[in-house]
Amino acid sequence: MNNVYYGKLIFELSKEGRCGYSLPENECADYKMQALPANLMRAEAPALPEVDELTVVRHYTNMSNNNFGVDTGFYPLGSCTMKYNPKINEDMAAHPDFTGLHPLQPMGTVDGALEVYYNLQMSLAELAGMSEFTLNPFAGAHGELTGLMIIRSYHMSRGDEKRTKIIVPDSAHGTNPASAAVCGLNVVVVKSRPDGTVDVEDLKPLLDDTIAGMMMTNPNTLGIFEHNIAEIAKLVHEAGGLMYYDGANLNPMLGKVRPGDIGFDVMHINLHKTFSTPHGGGGPGSGPVGVRAGLEQFLPNPRVMKDDMDHFYVENNDKSLGFISGFLGNFAVMMRAYTYILTLGYNNIKNVGPLATLNANYIKESLKDCYELPIGGVCKHEFVFDGLKDKSTGVTTLDVAKRLLDYGFHSPTIYFPLLFHEALMIEPTENESKETLDGFIEVMKTIAREAKEDPEMVKSAPHNTPVRRLDDTQAALHPIVTYRELQAEAL
Amino acid sequence: MAYKFFPHTDEDIRSMLNTCGAKSIDDLYSDVPSELVFKEDYDLPEAMSEIEIRQYFDYLGAQNTKLTCFMGAGCYDHYSPSVVNDIVRRSEFLTSYTPYQAEISQGTLQYIFEYQSMMAELTGMEVSNASMYDGCTATAEAMMMAVANAKKRNKVLISETVNPIVIRVVETYAKFHGVVVEKIAAEGGVTSRADFEAKIAKDDVAGVIVATPNFYGILEDYTGWADLCHEHKALLIMNCVASALGVIKTPAEWGADVAVGDGQSLGIPMNFGGPYVGFLCTSKKLIRKMPGRIVGATKDADGKRTFVLTLQAREQHIRREKATSNICSNESLMALYVTIYMSLMGKKGLREVNELGYSGAHYLAEKLVKSGKFEMAFPDKPFLNEFAVKTTQDIDMLQTIGALEGFNVGLKIADDTMLICVTEQRTKDEIDDLADLLIDPLPEEAENEENNNETV
Numbered sequence: 001m002n003n004v005y006y007g008k009l010i011f012e013l014s015k016e017g018r019c020g021y022s023l024p025e026n027e028c029a030d031y032k033m034q035a036l037p038a039n040l041m042r043a044e045a046p047a048l049p050e051v052d053e054l055t056v057v058r059h060y061t062n063m064s065n066n067n068f069g070v071d072t073g074f075y076p077l078g079s080c081t082m083k084y085n086p087k088i089n090e091d092m093a094a095h096p097d098f099t100g101l102h103p104l105q106p107m108g109t110v111d112g113a114l115e116v117y118y119n120l121q122m123s124l125a126e127l128a129g130m131s132e133f134t135l136n137p138f139a140g141a142h143g144e145l146t147g148l149m150i151i152r153s154y155h156m157s158r159g160d161e162k163r164t165k166i167i168v169p170d171s172a173h174g175t176n177p178a179s180a181a182v183c184g185l186n187v188v189v190v191k192s193r194p195d196g197t198v199d200v201e202d203l204k205p206l207l208d209d210t211i212a213g214m215m216m217t218n219p220n221t222l223g224i225f226e227h228n229i230a231e232i233a234k235l236v237h238e239a240g241g242l243m244y245y246d247g248a249n250l251n252p253m254l255g256k257v258r259p260g261d262i263g264f265d266v267m268h269i270n271l272h273k274t275f276s277t278p279h280g281g282g283g284p285g286s287g288p289v290g291v292r293a294g295l296e297q298f299l300p301n302p303r304v305m306k307d308d309m310d311h312f313y314v315e316n317n318d319k320s321l322g323f324i325s326g327f328l329g330n331f332a333v334m335m336r337a338y339t340y341i342l343t344l345g346y347n348n349i350k351n352v353g354p355l356a357t358l359n360a361n362y363i364k365e366s367l368k369d370c371y372e373l374p375i376g377g378v379c380k381h382e383f384v385f386d387g388l389k390d391k392s393t394g395v396t397t398l399d400v401a402k403r404l405l406d407y408g409f410h411s412p413t414i415y416f417p418l419l420f421h422e423a424l425m426i427e428p429t430e431n432e433s434k435e436t437l438d439g440f441i442e443v444m445k446t447i448a449r450e451a452k453e454d455p456e457m458v459k460s461a462p463h464n465t466p467v468r469r470l471d472d473t474q475a476a477l478h479p480i481v482t483y484r485e486l487q488a489e490a491l
Numbered sequence: 492m493a494y495k496f497f498p499h500t501d502e503d504i505r506s507m508l509n510t511c512g513a514k515s516i517d518d519l520y521s522d523v524p525s526e527l528v529f530k531e532d533y534d535l536p537e538a539m540s541e542i543e544i545r546q547y548f549d550y551l552g553a554q555n556t557k558l559t560c561f562m563g564a565g566c567y568d569h570y571s572p573s574v575v576n577d578i579v580r581r582s583e584f585l586t587s588y589t590p591y592q593a594e595i596s597q598g599t600l601q602y603i604f605e606y607q608s609m610m611a612e613l614t615g616m617e618v619s620n621a622s623m624y625d626g627c628t629a630t631a632e633a634m635m636m637a638v639a640n641a642k643k644r645n646k647v648l649i650s651e652t653v654n655p656i657v658i659r660v661v662e663t664y665a666k667f668h669g670v671v672v673e674k675i676a677a678e679g680g681v682t683s684r685a686d687f688e689a690k691i692a693k694d695d696v697a698g699v700i701v702a703t704p705n706f707y708g709i710l711e712d713y714t715g716w717a718d719l720c721h722e723h724k725a726l727l728i729m730n731c732v733a734s735a736l737g738v739i740k741t742p743a744e745w746g747a748d749v750a751v752g753d754g755q756s757l758g759i760p761m762n763f764g765g766p767y768v769g770f771l772c773t774s775k776k777l778i779r780k781m782p783g784r785i786v787g788a789t790k791d792a793d794g795k796r797t798f799v800l801t802l803q804a805r806e807q808h809i810r811r812e813k814a815t816s817n818i819c820s821n822e823s824l825m826a827l828y829v830t831i832y833m834s835l836m837g838k839k840g841l842r843e844v845n846e847l848g849y850s851g852a853h854y855l856a857e858k859l860v861k862s863g864k865f866e867m868a869f870p871d872k873p874f875l876n877e878f879a880v881k882t883t884q885d886i887d888m889l890q891t892i893g894a895l896e897g898f899n900v901g902l903k904i905a906d907d908t909m910l911i912c913v914t915e916q917r918t919k920d921e922i923d924d925l926a927d928l929l930i931d932p933l934p935e936e937a938e939n940e941e942n943n944n945e946t947v
Contacts, residue, residue: 001583001595007796010605010834020835021572023843027919031853033738033846036873040710042741045838046612053574056834060578060602060827067598069586077588084496085586088541094576097552102562103764105899106890112554113763126534138624138765139820141807149667178807178817182635183667187812225522255529256520262527278582280824281599282589282621282784284766300663322663326565326627326656326753327764335548342547345538348494354516355497361519362507378511378519402594411592416808433498434507460792465594468792475789475801479778481618483608486788 001072001408002065005466010059011483014049020056047484066466067281068410074436076363078382078413078425079173079221081251081273088343089276089336098335103327107313114312117304117328120338121288124269127341127349128250129260130290133269134299136329140248143268143287144179144215146300149321150266150291151213151242152183153298157319160209163240167206167214169198171221171417173248185212192419196222196375198232207239213266217246218259219380221417221425223360233263242266250274251429252357252381255350265292274352275337286333300324355430356381359437363426366441370448374420381429387422388451395451395458397422402469403450403461407443494538558899559921560761563877563912564706565626565654569734569844570916571758575831584827589784589819593799594791599823600798603786606826609833613736614750615743616772621784621800621821626753627660629769630700630730632782632816633749634661636773637698637726638670639815640780644697644725645670648690651677652705653730661700675699680707680869680879687716691723698726698749703742704735707869707910708852708877717746733757733770733829735875737841742772749773758832759825768825779805782816847915848876855913855922856880862930868908877912879904884932892932898925 051059069075075082093099101110121133137143148166155163166185168176170192177187188206193199197220214236218226226232233243245259245267251274253259259267271277272285279285291299297319305315314328341349357380364373364383371385387397401411401424413425428437450458462468480486493500499507504516513519520528539547560568579585583598590596590603603621610619623629634647647665649658651674658674665672673690676683682701691699699720704710713729720727728749729742734756742750755767773781779802787801807814836844856878859865868879882889886903893900901911913922 005597005795005797007597007601009601009608010830011608014837019837019839020574021837021840021843023570023840023847023915024918026847026850028850028854028922031850031857033849033875036710036849036875039714040712040740040873041738042615042736042744045842046609046615046737048609048612048833048836048838048841050837050839051834053835056831057574057578059834060831061581063598063601064578064581064583065598066596066601067583067587068592068595069583071582071586075588080588082588085582086496088544090580090585092544092548095548095552097549097555097557099760099762100557100560100568101555101763102558102560102568102761102899103566104562104564104902105556105558106894108891109556109558109894109899110763112551115551115554123535129529138628138822139818141817141819142624142628145817149663152667174806174808174811174814175817175819177812178810178814181812181814182664182817184669225520227522227524230524230527257523257527258529261529278585278824279588280822281584281587281596281603281827282823283624283820284822284825285820322666323656323659324628324663325765326625326660326767329764330766331763332760332766339544339548342536342539342544343541344494344496346533346535348496348538349533349535351494351497354519355499357519358499358504358507358511358516361511361513365511378513378522380519401592405592405595410588410595431496431498434503462594466597467594467795467797470593470791470797470799471789472799472801475787475799476804479618479785479801480788481604481607481778481785481801482611483605484611489788 001068003464003466006062006066009483010049010051013051013055013059016050018050018052020051020053073408074432074440075410076412076426076428077410078427079248081427081429083276083429084431085276085278086340086343089339092339093332093335111312114304116335116338118306118312120334123341124288125290128267128290129258131293132296133288133290135288135334136300136325137287137289138325138330139283139285140268140270140287141175141179143289144175144246145182146289146324147244147266147268148179148183148185150295150298151244153321154242154295155212162210163212165210166212169216171419172215172217173221173246176215176246196220196224197226197228200228200231203235207235209240211239211241213242213244215244215246217249219249219252222375222384223379223382224375225380229262248273252353254353256353260292265295271333271337276340277333277336284330284333286330352430359428359430359432363428363437363441367444370445382425382427384420385424386420387424388448390452393451393455395455397424399458399461400447403447403458405462406464409440409443556894558894559897560899561901561911561925562899564902564910565656566761567756568761568914568916569756571760571832572835574835575758575828578831579824579827585824590800597797600786602827602830603823604798606830607786609830610770610772614772615741616750617775618778619770619772620781621786622826623769623771623783623818624820624822625767625769627657629751629771630657631661631664633728633751633771634665634670634698635668636780636782637728640726641697644695646673646696647698647700648673648675648696649700650675650682650702652682653700653702654706657730680709680872681711691719691725694723696723696725698728700728700730702730703739704732704875707879708874709869709872710739710875713745734844738845754829757829759828766822766825768822768829780815783818784821844915845875848913851913851917851922852876852878855926858926859929864930877910879908879910881907889929889932893928896928898928900925900929
């Protein structure tokens with residue numbers, strides 16, 4: 001990453017008369033678009049930039065130098081599992097035998113693609129201990145929504161219409177309650193105990209015949225394994241509810257625990273977390289949803305199936321919750337995830353969770369003298385500090401996060417979960433070496449020292465990044481969201 | 492444990508465990524009750540080398556048939572210039588997260604700002620979000636936006652001329668979100684004005700969803716629709732084919748409140764259905780009701796013009812169950828495809844792409860109709876590069892023979908109707924070959940040839 005800011009916009013490089021494309025001659029030029037009724041056409045061409053090819057290439061190349069990715073450096077962003085995105089994944093996703101397939105091409109011409117889909121869904125079912133997966137959901141939150149639709153479809157299929165509540169722990173990802181609301185469910189919050197796990201006593205009175213189910217992340221957002229999970233699942237099942245597993249934290253479970261074996265009925269997986277597909281600056285992800293045996297019929301349409309003759313086909317089912325995507329989901333993301341699973345094989349996948357857990361515990365133990373560790377004991381793939389141990393300096397978690405950028409590290413997730421005021425959530429992943437972790441630990445200790453010796457310097461960090469701290473407040477009070485607005489404001 | 496993605500040596504592991512006060516990695520799982528631990532090996536293949544991976548995907552790829560594409564219906568075979576595919580693989584873009592840490596994410600934030608600006612220009616709307624999953628879910632989000640905006644209404648009208656693939660996703664969201672979706676009838680390939688007027692007059696509609704071009708490729712005349720919607724306090728939502736917006740009347744010009752659709756037609760490969768990108772554009776007035784991420788301009792501590800995620804108070808990580816949507820993705824990388832594509836094409840390129848598609852499609856349509864084997868399903872209705880034709884021939888048979896000859900001949904949308912699309916990638920020779928094939932799918936020589944092939 002550059003520390004010189006490249007701040008231009010493509011519109012500012014535009015000059016009337018330049019062009020960055022070439023197209024073939026119109027061989028059917030006798031048929032002129034001008035024949036279309038004028039009142040159905042736009043009055044003016046859109047004000048898109050006019051730029052030559054090299055200018056476009058340099059513009060986006062320079063822009064990329066303002067960015068930090070996993071390939072740039074350590075990215076300990078808690079709950080996001082910023083693991084290495086293998087290059088072979090990208091090559092396979094760009095395989096020309098797949099990229100040119102139209103999603104509605106006749107059956108019989110897409111067998112290879114359906115085989116990838118089918119094999120990936122079966123691999124995920126094996127890894128998660130579930131019966132079947134749909135790969136149609138586009139992202140984790142979309143998977144949650146799909147999973148909740150499955151739960152509601154299950155209850156409705158039994159004529160049990162009054163189950164409209166979903167239990168969500170107070171430590172849950174914000175998407176859990178938001179997905180529930182989109183799905184038409186009412187959220188009931190269950191409290192955490194001081195050790196960060198779900199309070200079973202607080203849960204019991206919530207369980208009645210209006211409960212559709214419960215959503216849980218395990219390990220939870222504090223990186224703590226919910227050791228009472230078997231009892232919780234039993235209680236929810238006895239009350240007639242289903243257990244939903246938010247797969248955001250699946251990584252430490254690989255090689256150790258399968259959600260389907262510990263009481264979960266429905267779950268999603270974030271392929272862009274656990275299965276190494278790149279985050280792409282916020283997307284595309286992929287959020288496959290798995291179900292235990294007996295719930296397959298509710299999976300979204302279309303489903304990819306295999307017949308006795310090993311032929312693949314696509315099927316729509318009447319009992320299904322319906323369609324949640326236009327086609328079969330983010331196929332090119334699946335190509336990457338399937339490549340990853342084949343690359344690791346059963347013999348390496350089983351080490352993913354343990355090594356991710358080792359890395360997290362190593363950082364936690366190395367830094368707990370400088371940073372406040374609210375919950376002791378072993379963690380899984382991630383853990384949460386509640387800010388600096390010494391709060392007298394006035395240096396906040398935000399300041400620590402910004403100072404880290406100066407040292408060439410991405411910041412951890414901050415101010416989440418909401419259980420602590422100064423939450424700093426660190427997730428190293430299994431791909432990072434001891435040397436990288438030691439470098440990070442050293443810098444975190446240095447920042448703790450700087451907070452005492454020169455708090456103002458830390459509070460005004462970052463100092464070495466392409467740009468300094470941004471004025472979020474002004475941006476929200478007076479939103480400028482297009483170039484047209486920017487010109488009007490002369491910013 | 493040595494493996495290319497695991498840098499841990501045995502000595503590293505020993506030393507790290509020592510720091511943790513643990514004897515083995517299993518000790519770090521001491522909080523997991525042993526009866527919950529998975530003790531077997533996964534039933535999966537053994538690790539493959541890169542060479543074996545390539546061989547395997549070549550094998551799988553050979554099971555697919557590459558076809559010359561005359562199919563559209565929501566996914567279009569447009570050309571994506573080399574620059575696009577080169578830049579989107581830059582790992583500074585590819586391997587970054589959502590740009591929360593603005594100081595080291597200006598690259599992502601800048602191109603999203605450009606994307607928003609371009610989508611606003613293309614749709615004519617004032618603002619755009621940072622992108623959504625795809626066109627279907629963006630339309631469903633717009634439906635929920637309309638219902639939230641209307642407060643006490645939970646009915647949405649959707650024209651039967653909207654792509655059925657979009658309609659069925661909207662209906663799924665509606666079913667669970669407690670929204671009633673009523674169809675507006677189609678007549679002669681366009682939305683029935685009379686049915687619309689009757690249904691909107693009930694004053695219980697939160698939003699009306701129509702399409703341009705519609706599912707049949709037709710450019711409908713929506714004169715007066717927005718006024719009628721607004722008179723009855725409903726939002727007009729327009730689902731559009733992004734590429735076509737380079738030339739056709741924009742949602743803003745029709746007076747729509749929300750423009751949605753799929754951006755796939757702007758430089759994104761067909762990829763067997765995804766990933767694509769959904770766009771959602773609206774008026775400044777409705778910006779705080781909009782789902783998804785939004786990037787805004789601001790200044791940094793040194794006064795430099797910079798960009799940042801803004802209006803986050805609408806979003807799930809802050810508002811939880813009260814958020815405008817559960818979405819936290821913006822399909823950033825796909826928005827980058829679109830942004831670079833539009834930077835290269837500019838206003839003239841987009842027009843040329845549409846002209847090429849128009850000319851090819853009209854040439855093909857005329858040729859098919861002249862043969863007497865086909866007739867336009869909706870004669871005299873204006874279309875751009877996609878059209879529906881009726882035939883007495885068996886369309887499944889046409890598709891099968893087409894595939895054998897290397898053509899994706901189009902989509903069967905009724906027993907006697909097919910939808911055909913021509914993009915700038917189709918040459919006149921290809922169009923002529925397709926026309927020959929559709930008009931005379933089983934010429935005598937070909938039949939003989941086929942029999943010969945079977946015996947080989």
